[in-house]
Amino acid sequence: MRKTIIDVQNISKTFKITKRKTGFKGALANIFHPEHEYKKAVNDISFNIKEGEMVGFIGPNGAGKSTTVKMLSGILYPDSGNINIAGYIPHKQRKEYVANIGVVFGQKSQISWDLSPLDSYEVIKHIYKIPDKKYKENIERFTELLDMQKFINQPVRQLSLGQRMRADIAAALLHSPKIVFFDEPTIGIDVVGKEKIRSFIKSLNKTDNITMIFTTHDMQDIEKTCERLIIIDDGKKLYDGSLDAIKSNYVSSRIIEAEFEQLPEKIDIPDVTVSDVDKNRMKKFITFDTSKIGINSLMSTLLNNYNIKDISVKEPEIDAIISDIYQGKIIVH
Numbered sequence: 001m002r003k004t005i006i007d008v009q010n011i012s013k014t015f016k017i018t019k020r021k022t023g024f025k026g027a028l029a030n031i032f033h034p035e036h037e038y039k040k041a042v043n044d045i046s047f048n049i050k051e052g053e054m055v056g057f058i059g060p061n062g063a064g065k066s067t068t069v070k071m072l073s074g075i076l077y078p079d080s081g082n083i084n085i086a087g088y089i090p091h092k093q094r095k096e097y098v099a100n101i102g103v104v105f106g107q108k109s110q111i112s113w114d115l116s117p118l119d120s121y122e123v124i125k126h127i128y129k130i131p132d133k134k135y136k137e138n139i140e141r142f143t144e145l146l147d148m149q150k151f152i153n154q155p156v157r158q159l160s161l162g163q164r165m166r167a168d169i170a171a172a173l174l175h176s177p178k179i180v181f182f183d184e185p186t187i188g189i190d191v192v193g194k195e196k197i198r199s200f201i202k203s204l205n206k207t208d209n210i211t212m213i214f215t216t217h218d219m220q221d222i223e224k225t226c227e228r229l230i231i232i233d234d235g236k237k238l239y240d241g242s243l244d245a246i247k248s249n250y251v252s253s254r255i256i257e258a259e260f261e262q263l264p265e266k267i268d269i270p271d272v273t274v275s276d277v278d279k280n281r282m283k284k285f286i287t288f289d290t291s292k293i294g295i296n297s298l299m300s301t302l303l304n305n306y307n308i309k310d311i312s313v314k315e316p317e318i319d320a321i322i323s324d325i326y327q328g329k330i331i332v333h
Contacts, residue, residue, distance in 0.1 A: 005179065005211050006049035006072070011081030012235075013042040013067050041067040043235035044081070051178075052209040054201075056222035056229045056243075060326045064235040065215050066183075072213070073103060073181055086178050099128060102172035102180040109156065109168055116153045117167035121174055128175035135174070142170040145200045162193030169197060173204065179211045186221055198224050219318045231325060231332065238325070239332040247316050250330050254295065255314040256286040261307040269301055285314075 019035040042064045049055055059065045070076040071083060074090030074097055083090055088097040103110075111120035118139075125135045143152055146166040151159055159167065165185065172180060185201075186194040202225055205212055214222055222229065223243060231239040239246070260282050267274045267284070271292040277283035288298055295313065302308060324330040 002050040002052055004048045005051045005086050006047075006213075007082075007084045008048070008072070009046050009082045010044050011042060011046070011068070011071060011078040011083060012040065012044055013064075013071060013076065013079055014038050014040045040235050042071070042078070042232075045232065045235075045237050046081075047230060047237065047240055049211060049213070051211055052205065053228060054205055054212045054214070054226045056214045056216070056226040057232075058215065058217075058219075058222065058229065058322065059232040059238075063233045065232055068232065069181055069183070069213070069215055073101065074098065099175070100178045102175070102177040104169055104172045104180065104182045104185050109164060111156055111164075111167055111171050113156050116155055117148065117159075117170070118152045120156070120167075120171060124171055124174050130175050134176060138170075138174050138176065142173065142200075145203060146170055147196060162189045162196075165189055165193070166197060166200075169200065173210075176208065177210065179213070182212065182214045182216070182221075184216050184218070185214070186216075186218055194218075194220070201225055219322055223318050231322075233326065243318065246321060246332070247318070250325075250332055251316045251321055252289050252291045254288060254290055254316065256288070256295075256298065256302070257283065257312050257314055258286060258302060258306075258308055259283045259310040261309045264306050267306070269298070272298070282309075 015038070017037050017039055019037055021035075045064075045068060057065055057069065067076065071078050072085065072090065074094045077091035085097070086100050088100070090097050111117055112123075115123075121135075121139060124130070130138075143149055146169065148163070148166055148170065151163050152167070156164060156167065169185065182201075186197055189197070198221065201212065204210055205225075212225070214226060216222060227242055227244075229239065229241065229243050229246065230237065257277065263281055267286070269286075271288060273287040275285045275287070277285055286298070286302070288295075299311065299313075302311065321330065325332055
């Protein structure tokens with residue numbers, strides 16, 4: 001049984017913000033009589049994450065996710081509540097703690113612009129005091145898994161965004177951290193590059209049992225790597241559970257795609273909506289509400305009463321579901 005590696009209990013964080021006035025009088029007031037307001041970025045959030053879990057930590061802009069992750073990584077400290085990660089209190093034992101974590105920022109490189117990735121890795125080796133054997137093993141493994149053979153000796157300035165991102169991910173994992181925080185790890189990268197990175201992340205999680213937390217607006221990153229999702233908004237936790245549970249428990253409208261051997265005159269099934277997929281009309285989308293008709297029952301009705309060539313269930317788009325949650329159209333708990 002996996003043990004808890006991240007324990008977050010009732011953390012809150014409030015920021016003091018200066019209210020800026022405009023105009024000449026406002027500028028004087030800003031200097032001599034500044035006014036402030038207080039913004040509660042994180043409000044009494046609790047959760048536990050076990051060793052080896054891959055968790056998506058998401059929310060709309062301004063939800064408090066970045067503040068939470070900064071507290072988890074030790075950059076900020078909570079005003080109240082407790083954080084214990086791998087036996088460390090991040091903001092109090094920062095030097096010892098950072099040796100056990102890795103951080104990947106999609107918009108900020110941590111390897112030198114003027115050096116090659118391999119030269120930067122040599123620097124990282126000395127900073128983290130990585131043993132020679134472990135360093136060599138990781139370099140060889142990461143170079144192969146991330147397909148970096150062709151550019152590992154090129155200056156970083158000559159690399160494409162996708163190549164640089166792969167080199168950055170390798171740099172963050174070189175010291176074999178127990179926990180890795182990913183912030184938009186595939187932003188701006190093409191489809192092939194995204195798949196390479198996702199495949200590497202899943203492989204390393206499986207072989208090294210690394211705990212991984214993702215903050216991203218690309219739901220495909222989360223859907224293809226994580227089984228668990230934590231959603232926050234307005235500083236509060238809205239949801240903590242599996243991706244599958246969101247799809248099955250909070251989305252009642254589903255679609256079956258059916259291809260017919262011959263075009264039916266009419267599809268007469270109560271509580272379904274039928275639409276054409278393409279111009280030849282042999283493929284159709286059959287939309288239904290799972291609260292009114294069961295998927296197995298509908299599939300059986302279609303197969304028994306119509307000449308079906310192929311049939312499949314279209315999974316609900318996770319991006320659309322999350323968008324509806326953010327907009328309050330779907331209430332989760």
